[in-house]
Amino acid sequence: MSFRTTDSTDYIEDVSPGRGGLPPRAWYAASDAASLSLNGRWRFRLSATAGAEDESFAEPGFDASGWDEVAVPGHWVLQGDGAFGAPIYTNHLYPFPVDPPYVPTENPTGDHLHTFDLPDDWPADGDAVLRFDGVESCARVWLNGEDIGEFKGSRLPHEFAVGRLLKRTGNVLAVRVHQWSSGSYLEDQDQWWLPGIFRDVALLHRPEGAASDFFVHASYDHRSGEGTLRVDSLVEGRVTVPELGIDVATGEPLTVPVEPWTAETPRLYDGVLATAGERIPLRIGFRTVVVEDGVIKVNGKRILFRGVNRHEFHPEKGRTVDLDTMRRDLVLMKQHNINAVRTSHYPPHPAFLDLCDELGLWVIDECDLETHGFVEQAWRDNPVDDDRWTPALLDRAARMVERDKNHPSVVIWSLGNEAGTGRGLTAMAEWIHDRDPDRLVHYEGDINCRDTDMYSRMYASHAEVEQIGRGLDGGTHKRRDLPFILCEYAHAMGNGPGGLSDYQRLFEKYERNQGGFVWEWIDHGIKHAELGYAYGGDFGEELHDGNFVCDGLIFPDRTPSPGLVEYKKVIEPVRIEGDGPAGTVRITNGHDFADLSHLAFEWSYQVDGETVEAGSLAVPGLAAGESAEVKLPEPPADSRGAETGWTVRALLAEDTAWATKGHEVAWAQLPVTERAPVPVAAGEQPTSRDRLIHLGPASFDARTGELRTVGAVDVTGLRLDVWRATTDNDNGASWQDDIRYGLLWQKLGLHRMRHRIDAVELGDDALTVRTRVAPAAWELGLRTVYRWTADGSRLRLTVSVTPDGEWKVPLPRLGIRFGLPSSADHVKWFGGGPGEAYPDTRAASRLGRWQSSIDDLQTPYVRPQENGARADVRWAEIGGLRIEGDPEFWFTARRWTTEQLDAAEHRTDLVPGDTVWVNLDNGQGGIGSQSCGPGPLPQYLLGAEPAEFSFTFTEINE
Ligand code: GAL
Numbered sequence: 001m002s003f004r005t006t007d008s009t010d011y012i013e014d015v016s017p018g019r020g021g022l023p024p025r026a027w028y029a030a031s032d033a034a035s036l037s038l039n040g041r042w043r044f045r046l047s048a049t050a051g052a053e054d055e056s057f058a059e060p061g062f063d064a065s066g067w068d069e070v071a072v073p074g075h076w077v078l079q080g081d082g083a084f085g086a087p088i089y090t091n092h093l094y095p096f097p098v099d100p101p102y103v104p105t106e107n108p109t110g111d112h113l114h115t116f117d118l119p120d121d122w123p124a125d126g127d128a129v130l131r132f133d134g135v136e137s138c139a140r141v142w143l144n145g146e147d148i149g150e151f152k153g154s155r156l157p158h159e160f161a162v163g164r165l166l167k168r169t170g171n172v173l174a175v176r177v178h179q180w181s182s183g184s185y186l187e188d189q190d191q192w193w194l195p196g197i198f199r200d201v202a203l204l205h206r207p208e209g210a211a212s213d214f215f216v217h218a219s220y221d222h223r224s225g226e227g228t229l230r231v232d233s234l235v236e237g238r239v240t241v242p243e244l245g246i247d248v249a250t251g252e253p254l255t256v257p258v259e260p261w262t263a264e265t266p267r268l269y270d271g272v273l274a275t276a277g278e279r280i281p282l283r284i285g286f287r288t289v290v291v292e293d294g295v296i297k298v299n300g301k302r303i304l305f306r307g308v309n310r311h312e313f314h315p316e317k318g319r320t321v322d323l324d325t326m327r328r329d330l331v332l333m334k335q336h337n338i339n340a341v342r343t344s345h346y347p348p349h350p351a352f353l354d355l356c357d358e359l360g361l362w363v364i365d366e367c368d369l370e371t372h373g374f375v376e377q378a379w380r381d382n383p384v385d386d387d388r389w390t391p392a393l394l395d396r397a398a399r400m401v402e403r404d405k406n407h408p409s410v411v412i413w414s415l416g417n418e419a420g421t422g423r424g425l426t427a428m429a430e431w432i433h434d435r436d437p438d439r440l441v442h443y444e445g446d447i448n449c450r451d452t453d454m455y456s457r458m459y460a461s462h463a464e465v466e467q468i469g470r471g472l473d474g475g476t477h478k479r480r481d482l483p484f485i486l487c488e489y490a491h492a493m494g495n496g497p498g499g500l501s502d503y504q505r506l507f508e509k510y511e512r513n514q515g516g517f518v519w520e521w522i523d524h525g526i527k528h529a530e531l532g533y534a535y536g537g538d539f540g541e542e543l544h545d546g547n548f549v550c551d552g553l554i555f556p557d558r559t560p561s562p563g564l565v566e567y568k569k570v571i572e573p574v575r576i577e578g579d580g581p582a583g584t585v586r587i588t589n590g591h592d593f594a595d596l597s598h599l600a601f602e603w604s605y606q607v608d609g610e611t612v613e614a615g616s617l618a619v620p621g622l623a624a625g626e627s628a629e630v631k632l633p634e635p636p637a638d639s640r641g642a643e644t645g646w647t648v649r650a651l652l653a654e655d656t657a658w659a660t661k662g663h664e665v666a667w668a669q670l671p672v673t674e675r676a677p678v679p680v681a682a683g684e685q686p687t688s689r690d691r692l693i694h695l696g697p698a699s700f701d702a703r704t705g706e707l708r709t710v711g712a713v714d715v716t717g718l719r720l721d722v723w724r725a726t727t728d729n730d731n732g733a734s735w736q737d738d739i740r741y742g743l744l745w746q747k748l749g750l751h752r753m754r755h756r757i758d759a760v761e762l763g764d765d766a767l768t769v770r771t772r773v774a775p776a777a778w779e780l781g782l783r784t785v786y787r788w789t790a791d792g793s794r795l796r797l798t799v800s801v802t803p804d805g806e807w808k809v810p811l812p813r814l815g816i817r818f819g820l821p822s823s824a825d826h827v828k829w830f831g832g833g834p835g836e837a838y839p840d841t842r843a844a845s846r847l848g849r850w851q852s853s854i855d856d857l858q859t860p861y862v863r864p865q866e867n868g869a870r871a872d873v874r875w876a877e878i879g880g881l882r883i884e885g886d887p888e889f890w891f892t893a894r895r896w897t898t899e900q901l902d903a904a905e906h907r908t909d910l911v912p913g914d915t916v917w918v919n920l921d922n923g924q925g926g927i928g929s930q931s932c933g934p935g936p937l938p939q940y941l942l943g944a945e946p947a948e949f950s951f952t953f954t955e956i957n958e
Contacts, residue, residue, distance in 0.1 A: 012107070016392065017151065018151035020148050021160055022160060023213075026406050031280040033206065034123060034204075042112045042113060042114045043112070045067045046083075047110075050107045050109045055147075058176075060144055072201060073320045075317075076196045088539065089541065090193070090543055090545055092372035093376070094185070095543055096184075098376070098377065103184060108179040110179075112197060117171070118171070122168075125208060126205055126210065127161055129159045129163075129203070132158045132201055134200075134319075135196070135197045137154050137183045138150065139176065142173075144171055144172055154183065155346035155368040175197060186368070188373045190372070190545075190549070191524060194319055198320045199349055207278055211235050211275045211277075213234045214235075217232070218284045218286045222260070225258075228254065229255075231282070235276075237275035240271060240272050241271035243270065244258065260286050261357075262287065263362045264573075264593045266358060266359060268408070270284075283354070285408025291454065296454065298592075301624075303362065304339075304592060305339065305362060305515035307338065307341060307342060308338055310341050311522065312352075323351055330355050335568075336567060338567070340361055341361050341362075341521075342363075342414065344366055344520065346369075354407070356409035357407050361409055362412075363409045364412040367400045369393065370417045372417075374420060382419070383424065384420060412441070412453075412454075413439055415441065417445075421446065425445075429443070441453050450478070456484070460933075469484070469512055489933060490516070491551055491932035495729065495859070496563060497927070498729065518553060518567060520551055523554070523862050524552070531906040533862045535862060547862060556862065562859055572590070572667075573666065574591075574665060575588040585646075585648050588626070594624060595624065598652065602614060605646055609830040611647075641676050642676075643673060644672040647670075650667065669846060682765055682789040684791060685765060686700075687762075693767055695788055707818070710881055713821075716818065717819050721815055721816060721921075722753060725902035726812070732931065741809065750775065766787050786798075795953045799922075799948065802946050803944045810943050814921060815890065817919045819917050822895065822915060826958075827854065827857065828849070828851040829870060832846065832871035834846075835859075838871075838927045839924055841927050847872060869919075879916065881955060882956045883951050887949065889921055889951070891918075895915075920951055928940070
């Protein structure tokens with residue numbers, strides 16, 4: 001160890017990974033050696049530049065009583081109510097001039113001071129290690145006045161031997177953290193820039209004879225059913241696994257019959273590594289990962305990734321994520337049928353991987369490396385292609401692999417994300433392959449798979465994924481023989497992603513396509529007093545990428561978004577199909593390993609959406625991949641005229657670590673009898689009196705033909721509507737030059753359609769209002785005829801739409817909208833639910849009877865946009881009206897207008913008015929994934945074509 005005595009700040013811009021630290025090694029949560037958490041309140045002083053303050057604060061006796069305090073772990077910009085600076089969000093732009101390895105003089109620097117005593121029982125012998133699990137982006141450390149070194153590599157552990165410096169009491173730990181360093185050039189991930197000591201700090205006692213680094217090799221031979229265990233350890237010792245009768249020296253392999261570890265059956269064996277001075281608990285999972293016959297196989301079987309990309313994020317704590325939150329993420333994933341996580345784009349808190357081992361997830365562990373901002377200069381000076389940086393890259397690779405190598409859940413190492421290409425990446429891949437030949441290497445940027453074991457892409461279109469699946473994508477010889485994954489797809493920004501089912505079909509159809517990882521798990525909205533959740537720009541950043549940081553399957557508060565509910569349905573590991581009228585159901589076990597004995601099946605029978613009978617269904621305990629035909633019971637007697645169908649569900653038969661017995665894993669509905677035609681309402685003749693037209697239960701404005709009342713219910717502004725508050729996916733990403741419908745719609749003026757009344761005609765049995773609906777400046781329009789008929793109590797509207805002119809764009813929606821008094825605060829419906837659905841996000845929409853407050857119909861996307869439509873609605877009751885659709889319709893209701901929704905930038909901009917606005921749509925446009933990927937597939941677009949649809953309104957007593 002060397003000591004520096006000057007006040008130099010050169011280390012900040014030095015490309016070397018650090019000085020003074022220990023070599024990386026395996027991480028474990030605890031052993032029988034003493035440890036002391038140094039987390040807590042630390043003294044804190046912020047400077048605007050790196051050299052503003054001298055190093056005297058690190059001297060024992062320094063008086064920091066006047067300093068502020070921060071929580072460690074934590075990010076200083078998220079503490080101090082704005083007094084300590086603010087977060088910055090950029091996608092790939094560096095928020096400082098690109099001149100590697102130099103960083104700005106304005107370099108927020110946080111001096112942290114912590115004083116601690118050793119516990120009374122801290123052993124007097126041995127050594128001690130000071131461990132930092134994560135500090136962004138560069139730290140210099142002193143203990144009791146001694147400079148012990150500095151490091152970079154924010155989401156990686158760094159250890160220092162400190163035993164000789166420790167005192168029983170009054171130890172002073174001083175850490176100077178710089179927001180910007182040469183390391184920042186390697187950490188250009190799409191996320192908030194959040195400096196600080198954001199993961200745990202601990203002091204670990206190292207007894208004489210303590211274990212140092214160790215590597216658990218636990219493979220599984222699916223042919224023999226045996227596992228082979230070999231624990232290599234730098235310090236010799238013995239390995240015991242009582243359950244397997246194993247007691248063997250380190251370095252010695254032993255083969256015994258075992259149950260294998262898989263993400264579906266995460267069988268772990270408790271063991272102990274005992275060296276002369278330390279006992280470390282091991283959790284051993286036996287499994288073997290290979291690429292064989294062009295596919296990734298675990299324990300001899302092809303696996304299918306049903307994955308997500310997970311950034312570490314908490315709406316108040318940033319990347320300081322506690323154990324409960326980590327577990328909550330994983331439990332939510334498991335409950336939603338997710339079986340894989342890519343730790344985008346850096347190794348997570350190390351304890352997260354313990355949880356993945358325990359709960360069962362395949363993990364792509366990704367290195368803390370991204371240099372995406374160099375794309376702006378055609379990748380010139382990219383550190384990954386500059387030998388001076390290679391030691392830093394190798395250091396990062398080693399810190400990840402050494403830390404995480406003992407986790408059965410980790411099956412793939414990823415070199416990093418969006419770092420271009422270069423020799424440094426090749427060096428990393430070579431090092432990793434050499435150090436750990438038993439896992440695979442991934443890097444998406446390696447398009448020719450020079451260094452990797454699989455072909456990986458992000459946001460490839462369905463058509464391209466199909467080509468890849470068929471092996472028609474070309475590419476290098478090596479690539480053609482490799483399996484394919486989508487390390488990112490289905491951009492879950494705002495409403496969406498659409499098209500998941502269509503991807504899933506391609507994963508299930510082609511062996512080579514081994515699934516993908518939805519982008520991404522959580523919206524990174526930062527809790528904000530005025531805005532609800534803040535996104536890029538809300539902290540006054542000079543450069544930012546807006547709400548591109550809110551693109552997760554769960555909202556910042558970790559409630560599932562409709563996208564997650566949809567994903568769960570699309571990837572369910574049991575397929576239930578069948579023939580409702582014939583009463584047969586085909587069950588297919590889509591697991592890769594597990595049989596169906598952990599599930600119980602249930603049938604129920606619905607009449608007009610109400611369950612009238614239910615029972616259990618005997619399904620054989622099918623092995624993975626098998627199917628069976630099962631007979632349903634006799635349907636309940638006579639429900640003539642009603643719409644009927646079966647629902648079959650697969651539920652957990654017993655409690656698991658992630659859900660309780662009865663948790664639903666898969667389901668399907670099999671229709672039996674179709675819905676009866678909606679009876680027409682006709683016979684009444686419209687009459688005109690007192691500037692009103694009267695027809696059956698309704699009155700209309702005599703001049704405009706606009707509906708005024710249905711019975712006692714006031715109705716306002718009923719007219720054709722084609723506009724929706726564009727979604728992030730409608731708007732597309734700014735860099736895309738493909739067709740972006742949101743922009744085309746805006747350009748055409750679909751948000752400012754004018755309604756010209758051409759005729760109000762009173763016929764013998766109908767009131768007919770002829771209109772033309774069109775935007776200023778263009779010749780195209782929609783001829784729209786409203787034909788009203790009624791019997792004594794029911795009012796029927798038939799809307800006929802005929803496009804005029806040449807429509808080259810699809811429509812956002814097609815239907816009517818109208819206002820009801822704000823007392824209409826509740827809705828009941830028979831149709832799809834309980835959550836929202838759109839044409840390409842409707843797999844999880846289930847036919848039934850549902851009810852909700854108007855407020856609860858809203859999906860709280862961080863940036864407000866179209867949301868909340870319910871699909872396939874037969875009828876809805878709201879505000880004293882029953883509305884029947886012919887055909888079924890999309891139902892939406894909200895306490896603000898579409899225009900207000902469109903204008904809102906945050907949820908807090910939405911203020912309920914005195915009207916509830918209801919949309920009844922005959923069609924909705926698909927959602928797609930164009931906020932980063934492809935737009936909606938053609939079959940989900942809503943063409944501007946002639947259309948006719950009807951609604952019957954009846955006043956009811958609710
Ligand atoms: C990818 C990138 C992710 C994220 C995503 C868009 O290109 O790897 O980090 O930026 O796009 O949200």
